[in-house]
Amino acid sequence: MTSTATKFIAHPTEVVDEAINGYCTINSARVVRLTGTGVVALRKVHPNRVALICGGGSGHEPAHIGFVRDGCLTAAVCGNVFASPPITDVAAAIRYIDQEQRKQSQGSELPPRGILVVVKNYTGDVLNFGFAVREAAARGVSIEMIVVGDDVAFGSDHDGRRGVAGTVLLYQLLGCAAAEGLDVSELVKLNTSISKHLVTFGASLSSCTIPGSQRNKDVAHGTVELGLGIHGERGLEVMPFVDLSSVVTRALEKLLEKEAAVCPKTGKEDHSAFLLLNNLGSTTDLEMSVTLTHTFKLLEARGVHVVRAAVGRYMTALDMHGISWTLLRLPNHSDPILSNHLLSLADYEPSFKLGGDWIPLLAPATNAADYRVDIGERTSEELLAALLAKQSSALEGVASPAAAVHWLHVLRNLETQGDYFNQLDAKVGDGDTGFGVMRACRGAATIASRLPWNTDLPGSLRLVAHVVADAFAGSSGPLYGTFLVAVAEGLPDTTEGIDDATLCQLLRGSFIRGSEAVKSLGRAEKGERTMVDVLEGVMAAEAVHNATTVPALFTAAASAAREAADHVKTLRATKGRSRYLGGKEIGEADPGCELVFQWLSLAAASLSAAKSSA
Template sequence: MALQKHLLNDAESLVVDSLTGLCAVNNQLAFDPPNKVVYKSKLDRSKVALVCGGGSGHEPSHAGFVGEGMLSAAVCGNIFASPSSSQVRRGIDLVENDAGTLILVKNYTGDILNFGLAAEQYAAEHAQEKSGKVKFLVVGDDVAVGRTQGGIVGRRGLAGVVLVYKIAGALASQGGTLHEVYSIAEWVAGRIGTIGVGLEHCHVPGTAAPSSSLSANEIEIGLGIHNEAGNKRLSPIPPLTELIPLLVDYITSTTDAERGFLPFKNDGSDEVVLLVNNLGGMSELEIGGVVRAAREELRKRQIGVSRVLAGTLMTSLNMPGFSISLLLLPRADEKHEAAKILSLLDAPAQTPGWKWNSTAPPNTPTPLAPTASSTKASTSSSSARIAAAQPAEFVAALQRACAALVAAEPEITRMDTIAGDGDCGLTLKAGAQAVEKLTKEGSITGADLVSDIVAIAKIAENDMGGTSGALYSIFFSALAQGIQATANGTSTVTPEVWGNALSAALNKLYTYTRARPPSRTLVDPLAAFIDAFKGGFAEAVKAAAAAAEHTKDVEAKAGRSAYVDTSVLTREKVPDPGAWGVKTILEAL
């Protein structure tokens, strides 16, 4: 379900509160609260003014782009609702100038009607001196809506319109005439394709919960920025390596009669600007992954990428999703020059909404180097190999433990969302999958225990990471040292060697952590297991399981839970996730 909780004073005042806050951030701005118009306070009236706007809820668009080098004014409606014509007219009056005004709107009926009416009223009242000084441009860049479905309405406006704002705004700030600014804006608008993807719809503050939602493993393609449904749902959610090619097809296809909107040649001569836009609820981490996948897909298609822009530019409130836009640059025989378009895109813009971008093409992707866990770790020791008593069973036991951790990930993650930072299950799962891979490749065989355990320590370091990864890596590294030190020339490890090595490893771990049982950490079941090991493996596992269960009643003294409100832990009665991971491993072994 869409996130339905919001932090605000009142839904009715949210837009004005937000715009007031924006003006505190950007002191170039002035604000007309009754009409919700944000505009440049010091306007050069010898230059063309750009006015845009529409419903709120798409921040930083539109008001976040008002400032030197971009827009002159933004007229804001309520959330997802067009401003009235009188609001728009006020915005036009506030930026009245000698060079003329270009009004830019996204292709939505309410925006077209209200902004258009205001433009016509202004022209009628200045019929003699300024009727030709206002131009109006509608931008529609959505490629999800096909020609048949769109009919006479055409394509919706999405994040690609921001590129029109930037390029036209830069030309206006450089002194371009109204005709020149309109001409380049119109050309750019016709060369942009955008497609959006969402994991869920958004929730509008002050409204009832949405009646429909996507399932937990479903994604929607082609959705609009006002909660409009998309044209396709996919389940399960595909990886980016499968999703991005599908999205790029929507934009670049010339064989799809419904969506071949842009004149791509797809022959290696196309050059584009790539824009990856956060629809409001995506993490920067994920957006970076989308950028990489999109850049790689365009490289495979021999589509040149002259610029890459990424960030939160046009949202749908808190929608967890993103959109991809491609601006197809002009070729040598076309009206505008690619170098001119790019120079306007690169020109500075003093607005909080516009994201920094490099003024050069992206570097060629660097091939990923193999990680330490992808190859068998080697040891520099020249000592004889020490094998497991039953090598095949050793490998099988590791595989059982890996499978158990993967299966337990949702429950461990649930525990960690209450008692920690929410990543313990995923961290253990990543380590388990990496160990499992080595066993299936035959890199871990049980014939050389020291090397096998060092390999596991490397996985904990590189594939798991974080606190848990460091603790596991230290423990396993010390365990390998302990086996070497206590084997006493034997070629096969014995229970006595295991016991001595485990005790040595725990003592080594204690030099790097202050946690001692009971501390509500993974040390609790680990220490219980090692202390009881002399009584047999089965009894030691029972002791570890009991210690892990007991962590739900233990006051947190170290680890992730030490920062969690004690009352929450007392109320929820959830065991420590790290301790539960140790229990899971030992029981599977």
């Protein structure tokens, strides 16, 4: 049984009205709400500038209400969620602006500059706004209407395409042009020129949910729908989500393919473009930035040079987990005058800013050198080279020491358990321990076979500690790095010539130092449900103290770790993220404790297997 989606709203029928009130409350110095309507307009209408109106159904915020400001929209008309606003509201917006323009121009020789209405290409919007515009024109208002159709997922011509995020880029450019002094007819002509080259294409991992309703539809888990509409309308195709690169590649292929079909005048010489990467609702900033990186790379590879770009939430679809790409190709070759004009509008200050935080359309860096600064920090490869430089050249060509074989066995097997550790951590923490394990194992594995284990055991361990701490990150990285550094202290450069009993004693001492270092850095004690419980449990085990061979030592340590990790499940956390669970962590495994058991168990298995085959 499917239930209604839970949202932070009072009542579905009042959500738009209350949202408009909230927006106007916080922005009251700049905007007003026309009583009894869903119209939000500038408090001060500029007398010598063409006013822009846009609107449509709510649920796409910040479009359009968030762009009512100087240099962009003069008014936005908000309908109910995904529903065109009524004719009366559109007419009220036109009447308010016309009255304010006439009032402000009194005593001036210049008449009001007029109004340009920007409408997305949806039947309800075109009909309702169109009726109000014709009615106003019949009364003598200087007014024109343009219809935007930038979504190239469907439709071979402008009239058959939906209006989506490109609308925001368009009316931002037109708003700046109006601020420069263009009249209504000139703005209409500019719109025609821009629209020829304006295309948008989207991709989503989910559909959207209207307040008070069930989800319109859903995108199957592990897939992404390309061309999904901003009201949840069906998309062009569904593909498996293999990785981000394949999704961005396919989306941009479709975008450029459709662009070539609907913008036939765009030639290879017209390679510069504006890019608007739009968050369709619930996509995280982290995902948006990663997608932007892939987008820049793939567009450049296809001969499209992004000269201005913006990323953020411009036209959303409620809670849709998706992204849309808007591309505006500059006609450098076919119309250089228009191209230069668009660049000047993009750089227009202070008007050209997009999004709730007024993010400017910026010129991206041409290469990494433009935004990176080298502070002389040495990489793990450089540290490895420095370590090896200290060793005798006689080491060259020598087979990997046994220590490297055992390390690689542990690292490669642990890396495969990333999902397991994420699942454990999701129950008692933030669900990312597995990712840290995989990063740390991959990083350490790249250097393990090349370390001078037989001639500089402490140095080798310290470099592994550096890699693990850096790659694991979070709170676990420094703790494991500290453990390994402390273990390295007191160990000899080589274990050759040391009998098993003495080596076991050295390893027990190192383990104790490691445990104490973790306790000190983490400010944790036994009984607080941390990895300290397992480390201390290992050292308290009689079998560990009695072991006289290295395989027996690690086997006993793994057994003690298992027993201690099971006991930890009964404890209430007083350290780490689990302490916020208020006892709900009791009965669940602790990922940090399980990790100690796993690497000890894997090491024991590798050592025992080597002994058996000897």
